[in-house]
Amino acid sequence: MKPDGSKMEKIVSLCKRRGIVFPSSEIYGGLNSCYDYGPLGAELKRKVKNFWWQSMTQVHSNIVGLDSSILMHPKIWEASGHISNFTDPLVDCKKCKSRFRQDHLQSDTCPNCGAKDFTEARNFNLMFKTFMGPVENQGNEIFLRPETAQGIYVNYQNVLQSYRQKVPFGIAQIGKAFRNEITPGNFIFRTREFEQMEMQYFIHPSQDDESITRWKEIRFAWYEKLGISKENLRLHKHEGNELAHYAKEAYDIEYQFPFGWSELEGIHNRTDFDLQRHQKYSGKNLQYFDEQSKEKYIPYIIETSAGCDRSILCILSEAYTEEEDRVLMKFAPFIAPIQVAIMPLVKKDGLPDIADDLSKTLRKRHSIFRDDSGSIGRRYRRQDEVGTPFCITIDYESKEDHCVTLRERDSMEQIRIRIDDLENHLQEKLEFPLD
Ligand code: GAP
Helix, strand or coil: CCCCHHHHHHHHHHHHHCCCEEECCHHHCCCCCCEEECHHHHHHHHHHHHHHHHHHHHCCCCEEECCCCCECCCHHHHHHCHHHHCEEEEEEECCCCCEEEHHHCCCCCCCCCCCCCECCCEEEECCCEEECCCCCCHHHEEEECCCCHHHHHCCHHHHHHHHCCCCCEEEEEEEEEECCCCCCECCCCECCEEEEEEEEEEECHHHHHHHHHHHHHHHHHHHHHCCCCHHHEEEEECCHHHCCCCCCEEEEEEEEECCEEEEEEEEEEEECHHHHHHHHHHCCCCCEECCCCCCEECCEEEEEEEEHHHHHHHHHHHHEEEECCEEEECCCHHHCCCCEEEEECCCCCCHHHHHHHHHHHHCCCCCEEECCCCCHHHHHHHHHHCCCCEEEEECHHHHHHCEEEEEECCCCCEEEEEHHHHHHHHHHHHCCCCC
C-alpha cells in the first residue's frame, strides 16, 4: 500500500472537529508536536490503557503494577547509559538551515532544498534537563525520564520483597516519558512528551529465547484483539547497529500507518545489562536468590514497550473508513469512546423519560451519550463519525411493547430488542476480550 497523506489529513481534521485530539496551546499559536486529548480522545486513551493494564496484570498472576515517579536520581541515567548513549546524530543543511537526524536521511541531498551541503554530524542527547530546587547548577541537574523502564528496575527488589514474587515475574507500568526529539512529526506518532505502557519480565538467563518468543506472540495478538488487521501488522528484527545499547535481541511490532510501516512497540532482550549497571552504580546487591536451587544470579529482563499515543494513532488509522454517504470510525466496540447512544425519537410524550431510565441503567457499565435533537438519520451519522458501535432509538411503540431499536454501526443492521434484555446483550459485546 502506498503512503496516503490525504488520509492522515482527514484523520487529523476529524480528531480536531470531534474532540479527539487538539493541538496543544492552540490559542497561543500551538506548541510544536504537543497535543491534547479532548473529551472523546481522553476516553479512548483511558480504555486502551485499561485494556493494556488488565491484559498484562489481571490475566497474568505473576505480573504486578507500579507507578514510579518521573523525576529520579540522576545517577540512574548514568547507570542506564542514557547520559552517554541516548543520542541522535544531528545535521544541519548549510543552505536552508533545516535540521535532520542523519540516520533518517535517505541520501546526501537535503529533502527541503536539494543542496548537498550538511554540517558534520554531532551527537545530541535526547533527555530533557531541568534543575531540582532553586539553584541552577550542575550539581542540581535532573532529567525527565526518557522511558518508564528504569523506574521498574530500581524498584525490582522492593517489589520482590514486598509482594513475595519468585522469578519469573513481571512489573507493568504506564506513564509519561519525554524525549527532546530532533524531528518530531506525523501527528501523535513522534512527539516530545508521550505515554508508554511497559512491562519488564524478570527471568532466569537460560529462559531468554523461550521468553522473548512467547512475549512476541502475546503482544502481537494484543493488537489483533484491538481490531487491527493482521495484514497491517508485522514484526521487524533489529540487526547490527539498529540494536539499542542495552539490547541483545530486539523486535519492533510495526503497523502500516498512512505514511508507511513504522514502529508501534519494541520487544527487547535487555539481558542483565540494566540490573548489573544499577548494582555497580548504587553499590547495592541486586542478585536474586533462588531458594529451591540455592542459585544466586542477576535476572535477565524481557521488555515489552508500547507507545500509548502510537497505539491510538494506529487505532484511528485502522478505524477511519469512508463509505458512500458516511464517514465512520470502526473502533472495536470495547474501546469506543462512546459505546451506546440513546436517542428518543421526539422530545415529548414520555419518550425522553424512557431514555432517562435507560441511560441511568446503562451508564453504570458503559459510556453513554444522549442525543435528543435532529433527524434520526443525522443523529446516526454523527455517531458513526465518532465510532459509536450501538445506537438505541426509542419510539412511540416502545411505550407499548417495552422494546427499542438497536442499530449496529458497521452493518447498519437494526433489531428490535426488549429493554430488559439490553443490558446483557450489550455487556457481552462491550467486555474486554481478556484470556
Ligand atoms: N524502554 C524501551 C524503550 O523506551 P523505545 O523503542 O525507545 O524503547 C518504546 O520506545 C516505544 O515508545 C516505541 O515503540 C514507541 O511506541 C514509543 N515512543 C518512543 N519514542 C516516542 C516518541 N517520540 N513519541 C511517541 N511515542 C514514542
